[in-house]
Amino acid sequence: MCPDSLQQRTFRTATADDTQLLGRAIAARLRGGEWLLLLGPLGAGKTTFVRGLARGLGYDGTVRSPTFTLVAVYGTRPVLVHADLYRLDEGASVDDLGLYDLAAEGDAVVVVEWADRCPELGLGRNAVAVSIALDEDPSCDIRSLRFSRSGSTSERFWREVECL
Ligand SMILES: Nc1ncnc2c1ncn2[C@@H]1O[C@H](COP(=O)(O)OP(=O)(O)O)[C@@H](O)[C@H]1O
Numbered sequence: 001m002c003p004d005s006l007q008q009r010t011f012r013t014a015t016a017d018d019t020q021l022l023g024r025a026i027a028a029r030l031r032g033g034e035w036l037l038l039l040g041p042l043g044a045g046k047t048t049f050v051r052g053l054a055r056g057l058g059y060d061g062t063v064r065s066p067t068f069t070l071v072a073v074y075g076t077r078p079v080l081v082h083a084d085l086y087r088l089d090e091g092a093s094v095d096d097l098g099l100y101d102l103a104a105e106g107d108a109v110v111v112v113e114w115a116d117r118c119p120e121l122g123l124g125r126n127a128v129a130v131s132i133a134l135d136e137d138p139s140c141d142i143r144s145l146r147f148s149r150s151g152s153t154s155e156r157f158w159r160e161v162e163c164l
C-alpha cells in the first residue's frame with residue numbers, strides 16, 4: 001500500500017546498470033508531457049539514467065550528454081527530448097533552445113540535465129525533479145536518486161513513481 005501524499009521518493013542504485021534499470025522502469029510509466037529535471041554534479045549518473053529512459057522507450061542508438069548541441073531528440077513514442085544545460089550561457093533562456101516548442105510537439109517527454117541552470121523550468125509544468133547524489137566515498141558506486149514532486153506534477157505519474 002502506498003503512503004498518501006509523499007512529496008519525495010529516494011532510490012539507491014549500486015551500479016550504472018541499476019541506474020539504467022531505474023530509468024527503464026520510469027520510462028514504462030511515462031505517457032508524454034512529463035518533465036524530468038535532473039540535478040547533480042558531473043559524473044553523478046544523469047546521462048546514465050537518461051540512457052535507461054531512452055532504452056525503455058525503445059531507442060537503441062547512442063545516448064550521450066548533448067553538452068554542445070544542448071538538445072537531442074530521440075524518435076521514440078512518446079518522443080524523448082534530452083537537454084543538457086551545462087553550457088547554457090548565463091542569462092540565456094531555454095526558450096532560445098526551442099525546448100517548449102519541442103515539448104509541445106507530439107506531447108514529448110522532456111529530460112533536462114543541469115536543470116538548476118534554469119530555475120523557471122519546473123514552474124507550472126508536469127515536472128518531477130530528480131536529484132542524483134554520489135556516495136561520500138568516491139570509490140563507491142552507490143548513487144541516490146531523490147525524486148521530488150512539484151505542485152503541478154500529475155497525480156497519476158507521481159503515484160506510479162511512489163509505488164515503484
Ligand atoms: N550507480 C551508478 N549510477 C550511475 N552511474 C554510475 C554508477 N556507478 C558508477 N557509475 C559511473 O558514473 C558515471 C556517470 O556518468 P554520467 O551518467 O555521464 O554522469 P553525468 O551525466 O551526471 O555527468 C559513468 O561512468 C557510470 O558508469
Ligand SMILES: [Mg+2]
Pocket residue numbers: 046047064065084113
Ligand atoms: Mg551528462
